[in-house]
Amino acid sequence: MNGGNKTDGPVIRWGIVGTGNVAEFKSGPALMQAPGSTVVAVMRRDAEKARDFALRHGVSRWYADVDDLLADPEVDAVYVASPHHLHLAHVTRAAQAGKAILCEKPVGVSTAEAQAAVDVCRAASVPLSIAYYRRHWPVVQEMRRRLADGAIGEVVQARVQLADQYVPDPERSWLTELEQAGGGALANAGSHWVDLIRYLLGEVVEVTAAFSEHFGGFKTEDTIGVQMHLASRALVSLNVTLCSPSAVNEFDIAGTNGRLFAGPLSDGRLMLQRGAREPEVLHYPRTGAAHTELVAEIVRRLLAGEPSPVPGEEAVATWQIMAAVYQACRERRHVRIAEPNRRSFADISEDNL
Numbered sequence: 001m002n003g004g005n006k007t008d009g010p011v012i013r014w015g016i017v018g019t020g021n022v023a024e025f026k027s028g029p030a031l032m033q034a035p036g037s038t039v040v041a042v043m044r045r046d047a048e049k050a051r052d053f054a055l056r057h058g059v060s061r062w063y064a065d066v067d068d069l070l071a072d073p074e075v076d077a078v079y080v081a082s083p084h085h086l087h088l089a090h091v092t093r094a095a096q097a098g099k100a101i102l103c104e105k106p107v108g109v110s111t112a113e114a115q116a117a118v119d120v121c122r123a124a125s126v127p128l129s130i131a132y133y134r135r136h137w138p139v140v141q142e143m144r145r146r147l148a149d150g151a152i153g154e155v156v157q158a159r160v161q162l163a164d165q166y167v168p169d170p171e172r173s174w175l176t177e178l179e180q181a182g183g184g185a186l187a188n189a190g191s192h193w194v195d196l197i198r199y200l201l202g203e204v205v206e207v208t209a210a211f212s213e214h215f216g217g218f219k220t221e222d223t224i225g226v227q228m229h230l231a232s233r234a235l236v237s238l239n240v241t242l243c244s245p246s247a248v249n250e251f252d253i254a255g256t257n258g259r260l261f262a263g264p265l266s267d268g269r270l271m272l273q274r275g276a277r278e279p280e281v282l283h284y285p286r287t288g289a290a291h292t293e294l295v296a297e298i299v300r301r302l303l304a305g306e307p308s309p310v311p312g313e314e315a316v317a318t319w320q321i322m323a324a325v326y327q328a329c330r331e332r333r334h335v336r337i338a339e340p341n342r343r344s345f346a347d348i349s350e351d352n353l
Contacts, residue, residue, distance in 0.1 A: 003032050003039035003059035012100070012299050015041040015069045017090050018081035019053040020171065022104060027131065028057065030288065030295035031079060037299045043069040066090055070097040077102065077302065083172075084109050084187070085180040091117045095124040100302055102129045102295075106191040106322070107315035109182030114319045118312035128312040129298050132195040135310060136293035138284035139268040143251070144200055146260060151272060153257030155201055155234045160193050162240045163248035166222065176218035184220025186212075186322055190240040195318050196251065197238065203231040204321050206336050210328035215243045226325050 014031050016023050019042050032039050039059050044050035047064035054062040063069045070078070070093055077100035080090045087108045094101050101121060107114040107130060121128040134140055147155065166175070174180040181187060186194075197204065206229040212221035223241040230236060250263035258274035268285040287293060297309045324335040 003054075003057050010036060010303050012037050012302050013040045013074055013076045014038065014079055015043065015072060015075035015077070015099075016079045016081060017043050017066055017069065017094075018083075018104075019044045019050055020081065023079070023081045024053070026133075026290040027079060027081060027104075027295070028289075030291035032057065033288065034292070034296045034299050036303050037295065040074050041069050041072050066093060070094060070099065075099060080104060083174045083180055084182050085174070088113045088117050091128070092120045095121045095126045095128075098124065098126060100127045100129075102131060102298060103312075103315075104131045105195070105315065106182065106187055106318060107312065108319075109179070109187075111316060111319040111323050114312070114315040118316060121312060127302065127308050129308040130310045130312060130315045131291065131294065132192060132199075132310050132314060132318075133291045133294040134192050134196055134265070135199050136297055137265070137268065137286055138293070139262055139265060139270050140196065140200070142270060142282070142284050143253075143260060143262060146272065147200060147253070151258065152253065152255030152260050152274065155232065155253055155255050157234060157254045158197070158201060158236045159250070159252040160197060160236065160238045161248050161250045161252075162189060162193055163244040163246060164189065164242055165245045165247075166216065166218075166242040168218075176220050178220050181220055183322065183326060184212075184218060184224075185222050185240045185242050186224045186325060187220075189242065190224065190238070191318050191322060193238060193240070193251075194321050195314065197228065197230075197236055198314075198317060198321075200251070201230055201232065201234060201236065201253070204228045204236075204337055205231050206334055207321065207324045207328050208334040210325050212326075212329045215241075221329075224325070224329070226328065228321075 031037055041061040042050055042054050042059050043063040043066055050062040078094040080103040082090050087103055091101055091103055107117050208227050210226040212224040216222040222243050225239045228236040249265045251265055253260040261271040268283055270282045271279050273279040320338055324337050328335045
């Protein structure tokens, strides 16, 4: 990938704050290759690592201080890929500098921090987008279309299963520190799936039967399971572990007229089963690195002056649910979700489905 996208016409010029694993493999390629998008500067506290990233990817400038990057007049928008506990500070400074912002999930370490990020961007009149990129994967867009069309009738139950193996990494030790990450398996990998539950099935109103464990010896949970009750009355089971070498990422939805099963979701494999008919197996692969479809849509909207496809309020909604799950784990009881103070996913334009 190369930071110098040769796209003709208007271009969003990005600065990246944090050039670690996510920027290297998931978001960086998308920001550098999407039509109308280019990366002109990167920042990392380790100046040599920032320089290495920039030189390898054809980015012209690198910084070791976030304020230096934000002062760069050629930076139009900022992608915040720093550790969770730094999200709010970096979003705040970027907003005050007048930059459009794409922030990594889950945005801060709590509901309050996510809401503060929304508030500061609103006060500065800058757009805030959240990197819940799975929403824009072709397979997820197809699932949403099928559900809206009533392909499997009324949804009554769903099972979401994520299994992966986290190998301790000295470069990312903050991921297992509660104060710096906000949580473990749920706040990190699981937040994507909480967001997808809302996006595909609707609002979560209550969580219960929530348990977390620490098989890997980390300070944050590495395995968690929870039952959710939706506003639609559907029941959802969410199970996440970071202790399995056998990767699983599945979204299994049962309805009154059939079943919709995505697995592996990351491969774009979708099975539709209706009544006694033979299941249809369909394929909707991604078009590039993980963030590709989301970044393309964000850039398109920024250039057109349109609202974000995944605004900051969606991060607040996800954190409200995760906070309720963690409370249910601690107190071993049902926990109602607080009344939302957010723009619902339902307000997102259906034109982009």
